[in-house]
Amino acid sequence: AGMRFPTLTFLVPQGSAERVRDRIGTWQEGDTCPTVVTTYDAFMAARPDIVVECASQQAVTMYGADVLAAGVPLVLASVGALADDDVRTSLQRAASFGGTRYLVAPGAIGALDVLVAARLSGLREVIYHSRKPPQAWRGTLAEQKMSLDTLSVPEVFFDGTARAAALDYPKNANVAAAIALAGVGFEKTRVRLIADPGITGNIHEIVFDSGCTTVSIRLEGRASPDNPRTSQTAGYSLARLVINHVTCEVI
């Protein structure tokens, strides 16, 4: 209700353009048909109302400040980029300069609303566990800590701060950064990363205690068909933020 459908423009690497165009095919919503571009200049020439980053922490560093300085609101999926204080400061300065803001997507964990509310009431401790099947940890530092191929029982291979998790596991632990920002910060948020051969989805658990509520939330996300690291929830979470940008009833 009260929603106009947005025209979508995708900025993708040159080598991926054909694949993305094929996938879009003849998809059309209302009068609009998505377009695919391969340069930042062509992308910004489309004069976006909002930009959604769903690429990489590196992409946030490359484009984030420019988008914000141009006055365009930016949604972040690769929230772990904000674990680097220099990146975060540059985005904040650019947003202030452009008179706009960036939005941290709740992504695969959701639940950030109650975490922020709990913080306002006095938050004591926040613990986040991310449990994924071994293949989701391929190509990461986890490979140096255990043999993913022969794992027969769940193994905690990382136990540390949200900052270290987000920066050392940039394709797997953006959620840790979102939780840190919503709650007690990058240093105080305790994160455990677990490889579990007995599961197929990505299980996220968050536990915290506060003045107004004691919370324990568990999400069992179905893995994205193209990328076992990524829970499908994350994409829908981004869609929600876009819908909220174009609708009069924000939920």
Ligand SMILES: NC(=O)C1=CN([C@@H]2O[C@H](COP(=O)(O)OP(=O)(O)OC[C@H]3O[C@@H](n4cnc5c(N)ncnc54)[C@H](OP(=O)(O)O)[C@@H]3O)[C@@H](O)[C@H]2O)C=CC1
């Ligand atoms: N906050 C959250 O809850 C979650 C966050 N994420 C994060 O969201 C991001 C997207 O996830 P997902 O789609 O699964 O990731 P994928 O790696 O599967 O896809 C990312 C795509 O973005 C492209 N890309 C990466 N960097 C750039 C760049 N600098 N410029 C242009 N294109 C770029 C990649 O290009 P190429 O094909 O050339 O590699 C790739 O096609 C990731 O950073 C992921 O870690 C994911 C899940 C949950």
Ligand SMILES: O=C([O-])CC(=O)C(=O)O
């Ligand atoms: O999608 C997920 O399960 C979480 C994820 O990759 C991230 O936090 O970067």
